[in-house]
Amino acid sequence: MSLERPLPGGLLERLQQVDTPTVCNAIEVAQGGRGFAGFTRGTMHHSHPGQPPMVGFARTAKIAGLAPPSENAETINARRVAYYRHMADGDAPTVAVVQDMDGARSIAGWWGEVHTAVHKGLGMVGAVTNGVMRDLDVMEPGFQVLAGQIGVSHGFVHVTEVGGPVEVHGLTVAPGDLVHADRHGALVIPPEVIDGLLDAIDRTIANEALILGPAREPGFDIERLEAAWAHFAKVRT
Numbered sequence: 001m002s003l004e005r006p007l008p009g010g011l012l013e014r015l016q017q018v019d020t021p022t023v024c025n026a027i028e029v030a031q032g033g034r035g036f037a038g039f040t041r042g043t044m045h046h047s048h049p050g051q052p053p054m055v056g057f058a059r060t061a062k063i064a065g066l067a068p069p070s071e072n073a074e075t076i077n078a079r080r081v082a083y084y085r086h087m088a089d090g091d092a093p094t095v096a097v098v099q100d101m102d103g104a105r106s107i108a109g110w111w112g113e114v115h116t117a118v119h120k121g122l123g124m125v126g127a128v129t130n131g132v133m134r135d136l137d138v139m140e141p142g143f144q145v146l147a148g149q150i151g152v153s154h155g156f157v158h159v160t161e162v163g164g165p166v167e168v169h170g171l172t173v174a175p176g177d178l179v180h181a182d183r184h185g186a187l188v189i190p191p192e193v194i195d196g197l198l199d200a201i202d203r204t205i206a207n208e209a210l211i212l213g214p215a216r217e218p219g220f221d222i223e224r225l226e227a228a229w230a231h232f233a234k235v236r237t
Helices: 011-015 020-031 073-088 113-121 191-215 222-235
Strands: 054-064 094-100 124-129 144-147 158-162 166-168 171-173 178-182 185-189
Touching (some): 020 178, 020 191, 185 191, 191 222
Antiparallel strands (some): 054 158, 178 185
């Protein structure tokens, strides 16, 4: 089940301020225990490392490009138009989540100078894909891409499906899912934690401060660590 409704006041702004690992921890705080698994696996490439995270509701599609399409040009062109309409649909913020069906063999640089400009122009904040990005020096400012690969070609790239569930590096995403992503990876925020997530983020940061504060003070030693960790262990998730 996806969530696409107005977020609680202040939550979007807070999500844009904290990195994806912090959100991952906060989801477990909101759920009351460890075991959250709705995130990407493996190392991915980020077009603008160090930028604030992308946060938005997913617009999904599948592409391929290793081989020419088997369908006629009219069908392929109509599906591409449907793709753009889907990406432009709804209120911002939105994130494109695109699965390359060629997987690790992909050569199709869907995400480059042109498409980052186009998708930003359609009101999107970024993209997550297992496929290829290119044109790294001229990608559109203000539009982030988290990709599985970096390459040089566009191959025979074409859209194969619009609007269904997709899988990117082990993460399943449906249209309307709330995505949070940065240089570490991407995750889908479960709808049931939305209302408590703002508080959970603050609690996560406050709990970590129990260790970080003493560790960064002069005179920190093993005794102070043991005392701080005892307190931390009582409150952390």
